[in-house]
Amino acid sequence: MTRQIHPLDKHLRLERIPTLYCPGCGLGIALGALLRALDKRISEGTINPDKVLWVGGIGCSSRMVFYVNYDAAHVIHGRAIPFALGAVLANPDLLAIVTGGDGDIAGIGGNHLIHAARRNVDMIVLMFTNFVYAMTGGQVAPTTPRGVSTTTTPRGNPEYPVNAVKLVGSLNANYVARASVTTPHYIEQFFYKALGMRGFRFIEIVSTCPEIYGRHIGLRDPVEMYSELRKRVKYKHKPSLEKAEIDWEKGIVIGEFVERSNPSLIEILKGVRS
Amino acid sequence: MRKTFASGNMAIAEGALTAGLKFYAGYPITPSSEIMEYLAEKLPEYGGVLIQMEDEIASINAVIGASWAGAKAMTATSGPGFSLMAEAIGLAIITETPLVVVNVMRAGPSTGVPTKTSQSDVLQARWMSHGDYIIPVYSPWSVQEAYDLTIKAFNTAELLRTPVVVLSDAVIAHLWEPLTLMERGDVEIVNRKTPVDPTGEPYPPYKPDPDLVPPMPLFGRGFKVLVESLIHDERGFYSPRDDGYRSLVKRISLKVLKRLDYVYEQDARFTEDADVLLVSYGSTARSTYLATIELRKQGVKAGFLRLKTLWPLDDDRIRKTSNARKIIVVENNIGKIYLDIDRIFKDREVYPSPVLSLELPTPRDVLEAVEPWL
Numbered sequence A: 001m002t003r004q005i006h007p008l009d010k011h012l013r014l015e016r017i018p019t020l021y022c023p024g025c026g027l028g029i030a031l032g033a034l035l036r037a038l039d040k041r042i043s044e045g046t047i048n049p050d051k052v053l054w055v056g057g058i059g060c061s062s063r064m065v066f067y068v069n070y071d072a073a074h075v076i077h078g079r080a081i082p083f084a085l086g087a088v089l090a091n092p093d094l095l096a097i098v099t100g101g102d103g104d105i106a107g108i109g110g111n112h113l114i115h116a117a118r119r120n121v122d123m124i125v126l127m128f129t130n131f132v133y134a135m136t137g138g139q140v141a142p143t144t145p146r147g148v149s150t151t152t153t154p155r156g157n158p159e160y161p162v163n164a165v166k167l168v169g170s171l172n173a174n175y176v177a178r179a180s181v182t183t184p185h186y187i188e189q190f191f192y193k194a195l196g197m198r199g200f201r202f203i204e205i206v207s208t209c210p211e212i213y214g215r216h217i218g219l220r221d222p223v224e225m226y227s228e229l230r231k232r233v234k235y236k237h238k239p240s241l242e243k244a245e246i247d248w249e250k251g252i253v254i255g256e257f258v259e260r261s262n263p264s265l266i267e268i269l270k271g272v273r274s
Numbered sequence B: 001m002r003k004t005f006a007s008g009n010m011a012i013a014e015g016a017l018t019a020g021l022k023f024y025a026g027y028p029i030t031p032s033s034e035i036m037e038y039l040a041e042k043l044p045e046y047g048g049v050l051i052q053m054e055d056e057i058a059s060i061n062a063v064i065g066a067s068w069a070g071a072k073a074m075t076a077t078s079g080p081g082f083s084l085m086a087e088a089i090g091l092a093i094i095t096e097t098p099l100v101v102v103n104v105m106r107a108g109p110s111t112g113v114p115t116k117t118s119q120s121d122v123l124q125a126r127w128m129s130h131g132d133y134i135i136p137v138y139s140p141w142s143v144q145e146a147y148d149l150t151i152k153a154f155n156t157a158e159l160l161r162t163p164v165v166v167l168s169d170a171v172i173a174h175l176w177e178p179l180t181l182m183e184r185g186d187v188e189i190v191n192r193k194t195p196v197d198p199t200g201e202p203y204p205p206y207k208p209d210p211d212l213v214p215p216m217p218l219f220g221r222g223f224k225v226l227v228e229s230l231i232h233d234e235r236g237f238y239s240p241r242d243d244g245y246r247s248l249v250k251r252i253s254l255k256v257l258k259r260l261d262y263v264y265e266q267d268a269r270f271t272e273d274a275d276v277l278l279v280s281y282g283s284t285a286r287s288t289y290l291a292t293i294e295l296r297k298q299g300v301k302a303g304f305l306r307l308k309t310l311w312p313l314d315d316d317r318i319r320k321t322s323n324a325r326k327i328i329v330v331e332n333n334i335g336k337i338y339l340d341i342d343r344i345f346k347d348r349e350v351y352p353s354p355v356l357s358l359e360l361p362t363p364r365d366v367l368e369a370v371e372p373w374l
């Protein structure tokens, strides 16, 4: 057993640390914030750590699940949501936390995202938006802004990006929020809130990928990229979905867009709510 | 024991219930839909959950998640949906997840003829997912056997921690026959081995026992399970080195082959004196059997071998079944299992007899197909 040094070490599989993330990657900041929220819930006694299940697809963001010291599944690209759905329906005591990139969750897994939100199935989905397919080396993602040159759009991205917050918010999700790695306290606060709720909870976390996306937009230096993102991020208190802009030029609105207490799929199946 | 009258699809659903099914996820497709519809009615009464997913990819992934949460889990589909499940079946293989996938075969390729039968997916069922592995495939020829082999499929999945395929077809699906249902006490039901109490340290989910099958730690019990789709070591940590890769890939195949005595089943009749052996399986074997009897009436010393397990095959046992000089493989496809039988009997005359018929081939069709070789 490796010795614990950091207060969050108990939440990590220390044999696997350091992570494979590039120096300056935003994902580590996000993971720290998430674990602080989980730690708080566990020490309050509102969450039993044995029931926590992390599920990730494939991608840099999805890999988070094999660094945490919980039940975890690193499954196939885009399919973390249905895997988690099967697990929670088979054992409703489980608390499923899905992590994945914008490609994994909103690209290849987009249909599962829509239907999980429609079902209000009990799980938290954390989608990390770094505007690119990072793990595979910089191809266009469904979130890539128009005009950006990537390895598969060398003449600039001709397509419009998806706004996942608006998409999920239009469905039956109980919680829809957006935070950024430049505001880790909001990641912590929103995740803490989500951990105490039922139904489908979606948090988009805007993250920095200096290694790959930074190259595409000329912000290869992690600190510079972080500062440029920070300039663009604007927190709003409980903004409406119409305000959920995510645009590198016009700004990125973060906040809690949707909070509902609709009956969750498990509550309906168990007959405790209808 | 309870006697009833049922279709093949109902028999598969009943077999799953007897085996202890607790989770079903699926997507409608002819000719398999009645399995899901029947279970939608019944599974909740058995304390289980059924959900219609957005597609077959979601269905099979949900089944894998449910199995790790401790439920005996299943999905059923037909060709187009089966093809969509290919990648996730690989996930079930490498994570050693017990589950059952039923493919009620219909004519293909592609959308094919949804309502009509075929046996064209017999090689797909073995090797549909990329990578190296061996997974068991069962093929029933009657309503009773659809029931029995579904129970066997669950038992095999649980015993060997592997996905198992049941290959039915449009004929068996909609055939009505008498069916004897077993109570759970009357029939052997295998449950996966799980580790004893958690120690607080992560439990290695891929550390095999001497039978090469690792006990399966389940979610929610403090084992800190790591389900890993990457090539992994016993702990589930990614391990891209030759030695680890080889030992994992060999073990997931060997654990099945080691229990060939359990996995492989066949049905041999009139084989002692046979000069000609007719090999068949699934619904087509019904007509092949009647054709065998007809040939014997005509004075031809015909024997009959029916494969209940289509993969892995017990080559030795098949070879020893008969000394027939001529072997004819009758199947409703372009001649696929023929390739194995030809390999197994390499010192004999082996002929393909593909019938390629959208309906159940009649005994007459079979006789016509085998006659050129007699």
Ligand SMILES: Cc1ncc(C[n+]2csc(CCOP(=O)(O)OP(=O)(O)O)c2C)c(N)n1
Pocket (backbone or CB within 6 Å): A058, A059, A060, A061, A062, A077, A100, A101, A102, A103, A104, A105, A128, A130, A132, A133, A134, A135, A136, A141
């Ligand atoms: C079916 C399938 N197609 C493609 C891939 C290759 N692949 C791996 S990760 C990935 C995309 C990663 O992008 P994203 O999900 O946004 O995660 P990030 O790495 O940016 O965090 C792709 C296409 C795969 N693993 N499986």
Ligand code: SF4
Pocket (backbone or CB within 6 Å): A020, A021, A022, A024, A025, A026, A027, A060, A061, A130, A134, A135, A208, A209, A210, A211, A212, A213
């Ligand atoms: S490629 Fe980008 S997202 Fe992936 S670890 Fe490196 S910086 Fe992070």
